[in-house]
Amino acid sequence: MAPTKAKTASKPRLAVWKFASCDGCQLSLLDCEDELLAVAGAIEIANFPEASRAVAKGPYDVSLVEGSITTPHDAERIQMVRKQSRYLVTIGACATAGGIQALRNFADVKEFTSIVYATPQYIQTLKKSTPITDHVFVDFELRGCPINKHQLVELVSALLNSRKPNVPTYSACIECKRRGTVCVMVAQGTPCLGPVTQAGCGAICPSYHRGCYGCYGPKESPNTAALSVGWSRLGVRGDDLVRVYRTYNAYADAFRRESEAHEK
Amino acid sequence: MKEIALKAGDTVVVARGDLQALLDALAARDYTLIGPTVRDGAIAYCEIRTVEDLPAGWEDEQDGGTYRLHRRGDGRLFGFTVGPHSWKQFLYPPVLKLWEARRNGHGFTVHRDESPQPRRAFIGVRGCELAAIGVQDQVFLHGKYVDSTYQARREGVFIVAVNCGHVVSTCFCVSMKTGPKVGKGFDIALTEILDADGHRFVAEAGTARGAEVLAAVPHRPADASDRAAAEVVSANAEQAMKRSMDTEGIRDLLYNNAEHPRWEAVANRCMTCANCTMVCPTCFCHTVEDVTDLSGSHAERWRKWDSCFTMEFSYIHGGSVRPSASARYRQWMTHKLASWIDQFGTSGCVGCGRCITWCPVGIDITEEVRAIRETDRAAEEG
Structure with missing residues (x-):
């Protein structure tokens, strides 16, 4: 599916987005020590605050989305991410399933905020923590808590070389x-x-x-x-x-x- | 001891204390020894060097979905049956790079690793396992196309077989006519005997090279009482085997019951996790994956064990041909026990019982056959 081949002048532009999450999955990208230079050489990392303060404006060829939707602000922001992204890939259990924070979905979140926060009325939170796919169309998902960096590199390689990623769904x-x-x-x-x-x-x-x-x-x-x-x-x-x-x-x-x- | 020439078919007695000499004789002939050893609470097949590596004094207890090792209370070296591993992992590796390619201007060059395989000696191959190797030989070597990766590994293999003297509840080799006494295809077959006359092995040379190796090991000729003692070991094992599968007309039985309600019933218990196919010593299905690096200048083709229990396995344009668990279980069992006969001339099942033991929920292929036979729709209609 590569929008632009690795060797052409304009490299595919990658953005990494964070929603409700621990950052562990995005850090898997930085954890690709051996492959990181090759990744950086093959794609333009246009928006990745964990790695660089330099943020280039969209649109982006590929967006990696970490985290779940837990606030009204998140719910709006993910629409903006989708609009700016040719391919949207969710990474990790938060983005693909709602994460550990989805335990709130089995209880009343107001009870939690009333216990945890001194002034719960300042807290704007949704009743449920939901996966990205509940809000926008998702092109591909990488599972895991955290994701496996080899699967991430495989995904990026597959995107760059216009082939299907080898990401099995079996047991x-x-x-x-x-x-x-x-x-x-x-x-x-x-x-x-x-x-x-x-x-x-x-x-x-x-x-x-x-x-x-x-x-x-x-x-x-x-x-x-x-x-x-x-x-x-x-x-x-x-x-x-x-x-x-x-x-x-x-x-x-x-x-x-x-x-x-x-x-x- | 002076070496006396032996020939295929000869039977001798090797003392327990001289078994190391057999391993040494094989090592001296450039064989890498692979044999049973205790690892992670099970008998695993690993590289071994000495008799000390063998599971002396251990025996296994198996049932649907459960496997445990216990001390036997004696010093037998082969007082157990088959574990989670099988010899197929050495002949047909779980993950194998078939070739790689490098971009070269506008074309590419292909490189295939054709370095010679180590010559392996398999120590402790059971009757069911020897039969399983025969089944995979049929699949990979004797059809229209020969699998060169299997051939390269299979050719050099030296087989030291062991006649089972211990049986677990999941064994049903008698039904499948593959054991407990080993059939054809071994270089040396051992029967372990531990009685008032001591701890020893009755060793039969199955091939000329087996005889040559045995001749290099201290031994004495087997007499009638040794042979009788060895026969008793196999007879006792056969007697102890409780599980069975009625194979009479099994091909037609399964073909005629493709719509049997039992498939739905087993699907309620089946997790389609594929453990049965992974541990089966004859299952040979695999997938082929092409991978590229980030630069796109290097590609590799890998072969990996796959299973008819995955969705991807039967995926063609538009979806999986077997989306339901019932369709996948039926495919596996019907292939193993019925269409395998049409395809390769033998059953795909050797009665080792691994699929029963290593199914996390203990689904029993013999029980599934029995259930279908008892309510055979074709018979009821007829």
Whole structure:
């Protein structure tokens, strides 16, 4: 899809935008130490406040959007981002699913603000933290909390070379098996979200004998109900099952529905 | 000990204390040894050097969705069955770069790594696994097209097989006629015996090179009682096997029940996570990914294990051909047990039971076949 080839005079212009988030995903771009110079050589980083105060005006060829929509101001700003962007790519669990801050969606946000802030009337916040796709059309999404820098470089390479990014939507189990990791759920009885979670991280946690936490959110056709049956056989039930699905991707559809199914 | 020439078909006895000499003889012939070893709570296949690396005194306990290792209480070196790994990871690597290309003016040059593969000796190949290697040989080597990456790895392999003396609840090799005694294709087959007469291996040379290696290992000829003791090991294993699959007419059974309600029932439990296909020693499906670097001057083509349980696998213009879990489970099982026969002349299942054990929710292929057979629509109509 490259609007302009890497070698032509005008390089594709990239902008990075932040909404409600921790900045970790944008920092993945700066974390591309080995590839950063090549990235900077291939694209014009036109708007990336985390990296440079120099901001060039839009329109932009590609916008990377981090964070969820949590305020009325956010909801307006994302429209502006969309208008200025040829391709809009959401990065990370906040932008793709609402993030950990979407836990508010299961409660009354006014109760939270009344407890947290001395003068809650100054707080302008929406009832729900929502993913970018609830507000504007999204061309592509990179999952994860945080995103994987290799997937980010793959995405940028694919954009520059007019090819489809290799970003699979299948289970984390496939990555585990390809690297020869022994299944922690089967061999250790450790509850693991891998069978319903999208691949992308390289299956890090099971390689350290931990179950998958579901940072990459629901995979394609996730059967969370079947996994919950498996977890309950390992002794995880009720409220614990609710909490399992309510982390970084709590408001992703499949995880939200499964957590609600176990709520008393 | 003076070396006495042996030939294929000869059977000798090697003492437990001399098994290291077998490994040494293979290493001296430039083989990299791959064998079972305890890793992360399971028997994994890794590079080994000495008998000490083998899982002495360990046995496995397996059932649908569960695997545990226990101490056996004896010193057997092969007192377990098959684990999460299989030999296919060495012959058909999970991730493999097929070639790379560099931009060269207006064209490009292709470079393929054709450096020779290490010669590997597989130590402890079970009957079901030897059969699985045979199935993949059929797929990759004996069809119209030969897979050169598989061929390069397969050619040099030396196989030290082991007749199973221990069985777990997920084993059903007897039904699939692949074990517990190993069939054809080994260089040396060992039967481990631990009784009042000591800890020893009855070793059969399957090939001339197997005989040559055995001749270099301290041994004595096997007598009738040794052979009888080895037969008892296999007979006991066969006796202990509880799980079974009725394969009578299975091809037509599955072809005739493509619309059976059981597919929906299993789809309610199936997570389409693809673990069954990853651990299956015969599943060979893969995807090919092309990647480029940022500059666009360097491209690579990679082959990766894929699975009929992913959406992408059957994606053609407009969408996935098998969007439902029931369609994907049916595709897998019907291919494995039925259309494989039409395609390659054998069943794709060797009865190792890995798909049962390593399914996180314990879906049992033998149970699914049984359920369909019990309510065979064609039979009911007939």
